[in-house]
Amino acid sequence: MSQRKASGDVGRATIRDVAERAGVSVASVSRVLSGNYPVSEDLRRKVMKVVRDLDYVTNAHARSLAGGGTPTVAILINNITGAAFAHVAKGVEGAATLRGWLSLVGTTGDDPERELALVNLMRQQGVAAVVLLGGAYDYDEYQLRMARFARSLDAAGSHLVLVGRPPLEGAVPATTVDYDNEGGAYAMASHLLSAGHRKVLVLPGHAELTTAQGRLSGARRAFEAYGVPFEATMVRHGPYDYEHGYAAVGECLRDGLDFTAVLAGTDVVAAGAMQALRAAGLRVPEDVSIVGYDDIPLASQLTPQLTTVHVPYEEMGRVALRAVADRREGGGARRKGADGDHLVLGTHVVVRHSVRPPAPPR
Amino acid sequence: MSQRKASGDVGRATIRDVAERAGVSVASVSRVLSGNYPVSEDLRRKVMKVVRDLDYVTNAHARSLAGGGTPTVAILINNITGAAFAHVAKGVEGAATLRGWLSLVGTTGDDPERELALVNLMRQQGVAAVVLLGGAYDYDEYQLRMARFARSLDAAGSHLVLVGRPPLEGAVPATTVDYDNEGGAYAMASHLLSAGHRKVLVLPGHAELTTAQGRLSGARRAFEAYGVPFEATMVRHGPYDYEHGYAAVGECLRDGLDFTAVLAGTDVVAAGAMQALRAAGLRVPEDVSIVGYDDIPLASQLTPQLTTVHVPYEEMGRVALRAVADRREGGGARRKGADGDHLVLGTHVVVRHSVRPPAPPR
DNA sequence: GTAACAATGGGATACGGTTTCCGGACCCTG
DNA sequence: CAGGGTCCGGAAACCGTATCCCATTGTTAC
Numbered sequence: 001m002s003q004r005k006a007s008g009d010v011g012r013a014t015i016r017d018v019a020e021r022a023g024v025s026v027a028s029v030s031r032v033l034s035g036n037y038p039v040s041e042d043l044r045r046k047v048m049k050v051v052r053d054l055d056y057v058t059n060a061h062a063r064s065l066a067g068g069g070t071p072t073v074a075i076l077i078n079n080i081t082g083a084a085f086a087h088v089a090k091g092v093e094g095a096a097t098l099r100g101w102l103s104l105v106g107t108t109g110d111d112p113e114r115e116l117a118l119v120n121l122m123r124q125q126g127v128a129a130v131v132l133l134g135g136a137y138d139y140d141e142y143q144l145r146m147a148r149f150a151r152s153l154d155a156a157g158s159h160l161v162l163v164g165r166p167p168l169e170g171a172v173p174a175t176t177v178d179y180d181n182e183g184g185a186y187a188m189a190s191h192l193l194s195a196g197h198r199k200v201l202v203l204p205g206h207a208e209l210t211t212a213q214g215r216l217s218g219a220r221r222a223f224e225a226y227g228v229p230f231e232a233t234m235v236r237h238g239p240y241d242y243e244h245g246y247a248a249v250g251e252c253l254r255d256g257l258d259f260t261a262v263l264a265g266t267d268v269v270a271a272g273a274m275q276a277l278r279a280a281g282l283r284v285p286e287d288v289s290i291v292g293y294d295d296i297p298l299a300s301q302l303t304p305q306l307t308t309v310h311v312p313y314e315e316m317g318r319v320a321l322r323a324v325a326d327r328r329e330g331g332g333a334r335r336k337g338a339d340g341d342h343l344v345l346g347t348h349v350v351v352r353h354s355v356r357p358p359a360p361p362r
Numbered sequence: 363m364s365q366r367k368a369s370g371d372v373g374r375a376t377i378r379d380v381a382e383r384a385g386v387s388v389a390s391v392s393r394v395l396s397g398n399y400p401v402s403e404d405l406r407r408k409v410m411k412v413v414r415d416l417d418y419v420t421n422a423h424a425r426s427l428a429g430g431g432t433p434t435v436a437i438l439i440n441n442i443t444g445a446a447f448a449h450v451a452k453g454v455e456g457a458a459t460l461r462g463w464l465s466l467v468g469t470t471g472d473d474p475e476r477e478l479a480l481v482n483l484m485r486q487q488g489v490a491a492v493v494l495l496g497g498a499y500d501y502d503e504y505q506l507r508m509a510r511f512a513r514s515l516d517a518a519g520s521h522l523v524l525v526g527r528p529p530l531e532g533a534v535p536a537t538t539v540d541y542d543n544e545g546g547a548y549a550m551a552s553h554l555l556s557a558g559h560r561k562v563l564v565l566p567g568h569a570e571l572t573t574a575q576g577r578l579s580g581a582r583r584a585f586e587a588y589g590v591p592f593e594a595t596m597v598r599h600g601p602y603d604y605e606h607g608y609a610a611v612g613e614c615l616r617d618g619l620d621f622t623a624v625l626a627g628t629d630v631v632a633a634g635a636m637q638a639l640r641a642a643g644l645r646v647p648e649d650v651s652i653v654g655y656d657d658i659p660l661a662s663q664l665t666p667q668l669t670t671v672h673v674p675y676e677e678m679g680r681v682a683l684r685a686v687a688d689r690r691e692g693g694g695a696r697r698k699g700a701d702g703d704h705l706v707l708g709t710h711v712v713v714r715h716s717v718r719p720p721a722p723p724r
Numbered sequence: 725g726t727a728a729c730a731a732t733g734g735g736a737t738a739c740g741g742t743t744t745c746c747g748g749a750c751c752c753t754g
Numbered sequence: 755c756a757g758g759g760t761c762c763g764g765a766a767a768c769c770g771t772a773t774c775c776c777a778t779t780g781t782t783a784c
Contacts (some may be wrong), residue, residue, distance in 0.1 A: 012488075012518045014740055025764045030742055037743095040762070055514050060486040061423040061431075062740035065769045069423075070483075080452050081659075086443045093442065093469050097476075102483065105467040107455050114459075121432075121464065124422040126374075152417055156374045243665055271663045278665055297443075299603055301633045303640055303665060376770060387734045392772055399773090400732070424770035427739050730781080737774085744767085751760080 013054045022050040033058060034068070064126065071128040071328070073321060074104040076118055078134050083296040084313050085133050085267075088163055091317020092131055099325060101128070112145070119149050122158070129159045129324040131317075135211030136165040143169055150174040159327065161320050166210050167342045175327070175341040177320045181211060184309040184347030185218025186225075188291055189263060191307070191349050193226045196357040197261040197289060202235045203248055203273065205265035212237070215265055215293060233257070240265060245272025253280050260288060260358035267292035267299045267308055274302060274354075285356040295350055305352035312345050319343055363400040366453040375416045380644040384412040395420060396430070405550050426488065433490040433690070434464040435683060438480055438498050440472050445658040446628075446675050450525055453679020454493055461687060463490070474507070481511050484520070491521045491686040493679075497573030498527045505531055512536040521689065523682050528572050529704045536658065537689070537703040539682045543573060546671040546709030548587075550653055551625060553669070553711050555588045557652060564597045565610055567627035575684070577627055577655060595619070595640025602627060605635025615642050622650060622720035629654035629661040629670055636664065636716075655713055667714035674707050681705055 019026045024043060031037040050056075063069045073096050077085050089105065093192050096103045104127065106118040122130050130153055136142055150160040154173040162168070167176035192200055201218055205212030216235070223230040236252065238244035242329040245264060253258065253276070262277075264270035270292035277288050284290055284304060292299055292308035299306040323341060381388045386405060393399040394409040412418075425431045435458050437449050451467065458465045466489065468480040475504070484492050492515055498504055508530050512522040516535040524530070529538035555560055564581055567574030577598070585592040585641050598608035598614065607626060615638070624639075626632035632654035644650050646666060654661055654670035661668040685703060 012740095015742095016740080026741080027743080027765085030764060031762090034742080037702075038761075043762085055517065057482055057486045057518070059427070059488065059740050061427045061488060062769090063486075063742075064423045065421070065427055065740080065771095066742040067769070068742065080455065081445065081448045083445075085441065086448055089467075090442050093467070097469070102487075103467065105451075105455070105465065107452070107459070120419055121422075124419045124425075125464075126421065126423060155417060156419070221552070242659065268663070275663070275665060297604065298660060298663070301637070301660070302632070303637055378770080388771080389735075389773080390733060393733090396772075401733070405733080421770050424739090425772075427737070427769090428771045428773080430772060486749090726784090728783085730774090731779085732780085733776105733778080735774105735776085737783105738772090739770105742768090745765090747762105747764085749760105751758105754756095 012057045012059070013239055015056075015058065018047065018050050018054060018056050021054070022046045028067070041295065047297050069098060070102050071150065072102040072104060072125060073324065074108050074118075074122040074125070074127045074130045076108055076115065076122075076130060076132050078110050080107055082104065082134075083268075083298065084294050084311070087296070087313035088133050088317040088320075091314035091319075092321050093317075094314075095318040095321035095325075099321075101321075101325075102291045119153070123153060123156050126156070127158055127267070128328060129153075129161055129321075131161045131163055131320055131324075133163050134165065135205075135209045137206075138210050138213065147172045147176070150231060159324060161324060163316055163320050164211070166214075175320070175323050175324065175343075177316050177343045177345070179311050179316060179345045180347045181214035182218035182221070184349070186222045187217040187347070187349045188309050189222035190225070190295065191287065191351070192261050192263060192291060192355065193222060193228060195261075195289070198228055199259045200234060200261045200263050201249070201257065201259040202263045203245060203251055203265050204235065204237065204263075205240050205269075207237045209240075212240075212265055219263055230260055234259065240269060242268050242272040244274075245269035245274075246276045247272075249273040249276035249330075250280070253277075261355070262288060262290045264290065264292050267294045267296050267306060270306055270308070270354075271298060273303055274306075280330040285354050287359065289355040289358070291355060299350075300352065302354075304354050307352045307354045309347050309349055310350045311347050316345055319345065374421070375418045377418075377420065380409065380412050380416060380418050383416070384408045388438075388678050395719060423602050432462055432464050433464060435686065436466040436468060436480075436484040436487070436489045436492045438468045438470055438477065438484075438492060438494050440470055441596065442469055444496075445630075446673070449658070449675035450495050450679040450682075453676035453681075455679070456676075457680040457683035457687075463683075463687075481515070485518050486607040488518070489520055490690060491515075491523055493523045493525055493682055493686075494527070495525050496527065497567075497571045498524075499570045500566075500572050501570070505546075505693060508536070509534045521686060523686060525678055525682050526573070528576075537682070537685050537705070539678050539685065539705045539707070540652045541673050541678060542581035542709045543576035546581070546655065546673065546711070547577040548584045549580075549709070549711045550582040550583035550655065550671050552587070553713070554582060554623050554625060554651065554653060554717065555590060557623075557651070557717055558600050560590055561621045562596060562623045562625050563611070563614055563619065564625045565607060565627050565631050566597065566599065566625075567631075569599045571602075574627055581625055596621065602631060604630050604634040604637075607631035607636075608638045609634075611635040611638035612642070615639075619706065623717070624650060624652045626652065626654050629656045629658050629668060630667055631662065632636075632670070632716075633660060633664055634722055647716050649721065651717040651720070653717060662714065663713075664716075666716050668715045669714045671709050672712045673709050678707055681707065 019029045093103045108115045150172045160174040162176045204216040236248045295308045295310040299308045381391045420489045455465045512534045522536040524538045566578040598610040624635045657670045657672040661670045
């Protein structure tokens with residue numbers, strides 16, 4: 001007895017079903033659908049009619065197994081609700097869609113285990129590239145870990161792209177899309193210094209986070225350039241969130257620390273800092289100036305609107321995808337020289353209303 | 363000459379390579395890896411060693427073609443940068459990961475064309491479910507369109523889930539996860555009314571958006587319950603964004619409209635409204651009260667912190683995934699009765715600091 | 725000592741397409 | 755009308771994995 005499909009099968013229609021019903025061969029249907037082979041108008045009509053009747057779509061798995069298939073790019077992100085990351089994801093996704101590529105999103109939750117699991121999962125999926133988003137923790141093993149990922153993906157015909165974190169050392173097959181993090185911090189701090197501020201509370205972020213390190217060193221360079229001493233007691237590390245901004249400023253006020261401005265590591269931290277100042281009866285910017293970093297929509301929605309550093313997140317996403325697509329078009333030709341690509345995008349200060357010259361010494 | 367792999371092939375290692383190198387059969391390797399068949403310890407060791415040496419991972423496409431494979435859920439979203447949507451996505455993604463499922467994300471950008479293309483793309487991928495996020499525009503063809511999606515996905519063994527929009531009419535194979543939108547609006551408006559406000563500016567959102575319709579009718583019901591006339595001139599429609607909030611309030615002030623409170627359709631709109639009031643020299647909440655809707659992080663980061671309606675977005679995401687997973691476990695058994703599932707989650711008012719009783723009549 | 729049985733490895737096949745290789749039909753031209 | 759070239763349709767060989775079925779080996783019971 002035949003084991004092949006019963007007539008009233010509920011499963012998905014196959015290309016064979018289409019061929020049979022249209023009275024043509026399987027190959028013909030495939031050719032009509034992929035369109036890379038000349039077919040008669042008559043055949044095309046016959047096939048397309050059946051395709052519509054059956055509401056047939058090709059099986060992506062079978063197609064990609066047979067060599068074809070749409071390229072897919074995987075986006076790995078710490079936390080999808082972070083505004084900055086969301087914009088990068090939007091950039092990648094938009095550029096991917098434009099080319100007919102598909103995009104997958106995975107959340108690591110800052111957990112190295114999950115990160116590893118996800119990279120392997122993506123490798124199984126045969127993705128064209130894995131885009132890793134956000135600052136990295138600068139542990140010793142970090143470089144080794146990423147290098148392993150890079151080589152592993154490369155061996156599988158995929159590619160690793162690091163966005164918003166420093167490039168890997170040595171000849172590792174990975175692409176980095178970065179922004180001038182330190183330069184932005186330098187400019188932001190200079191803005192504060194040139195307005196006359198000398199006592200600045202700095203909330204750079206977690207000490208181990210590469211992003212925070214860059215922002216801190218940029219600020220320090222600006223202080224040195226202005227000949228203003230940079231005091232360790234004025235630096236408070238902590239996570240990039242609202243609560244940290246609020247708590248850190250509250251603490252400093254209770255400690256009686258003397259400052260006329262706050263240089264926050266991100267806009268969200270700045271929002272927390274602003275709230276804490278208000279709670280203590282201080283006005284922004286009359287009593288204390290505040291600046292942020294990232295220029296997410298929140299920055300222009302606060303009162304007063306926040307002076308901050310614009311980071312081209314969405315463009316970074318687009319650039320990242322373009323880099324991958326180019327490398328794929330280019331084929332294996334320049335594979336060799338393409339190791340360790342590093343693209344850096346510019347940042348700039350966006351002046352709004354949260355900075356004023358300091359009030360005369362109390 | 364053999365066309366099969368050269369020895370130094372750069373491509374991805376296959377299960378055959380592993381089998382050959384370990385001196386065992388392909389079937390054995392598969393069994394060791396999937397672990398659903400007894401194998402001797404000796405065999406397992408041999409195979410695993412080669413797997414590590416070759417850094418082999420199975421080909422997900424081939425696996426899913428052969429019947430196995432990890433289920434995948436697709437999330438279709440208007441705009442990934444919207445905070446509310448991002449939280450739903452987080453809920454879905456988290457719950458998916460917990461079960462070892464994979465999640466895909468696609469952006470529709472409010473374009474029906476792209477929506478259709480994405481649904482078909484997902485159908486090709488053989489996803490277990492397609493989750494459609496966010497309020498819908500209530501055009502005539504909307505119901506037909508969604509019903510077509512639902513049936514199309516159902517026929518392919520997939521399933522449509524609508525999150526944050528009203529359920530489909532009739533016996534359509536789709537699941538809806540919704541929140542008590544109108545109830546939240548009713549409670550929010552009541553809060554304002556019981557504080558003594560009688561002249562309330564309402565910014566519900568786009569008139570055609572189902573979400574806005576629900577919020578508006580909830581507010582209207584509250585006014586009726588309080589015996590307060592609900593005037594059409596006090597309602598201003600517009601998109602759910604900061605700019606609309608700012609512009610609408612600015613306009614009303616210029617028009618000399620008399621109001622003591624603003625009932626905004628979303629927190630972001632409320633933020634814009636607040637900024638416009640400030641720009642006009644009015645204080646919040648001393649001169650004008652403001653309330654929002656959604657309870658995204660922004661609500662508690664504004665000054666003053668915003669009284670708003672909490673919507674359990676992340677939980678809705680989790681619930682949506684659970685519904686799909688349950689249906690899949692349950693198998694075809696209750697397929698029939700499962701048509702038109704509709705789950706509704708509760709909302710509640712979060713009281714913060716943006717509401718005060720109105721000042722005595724000027 | 726042999727038969728029956730459990731444990732385990734190997735070969736073959738199916739999954740749903742794409743693509744190559746051929747053979748046959750059609751059309752144009754001399 | 756015959757010959758040759760152009761095109762298109764059909765059969766079959768993969769793509770990489772899971773699984774069904776059978777063969778082999780070692781073990782236990784009679």
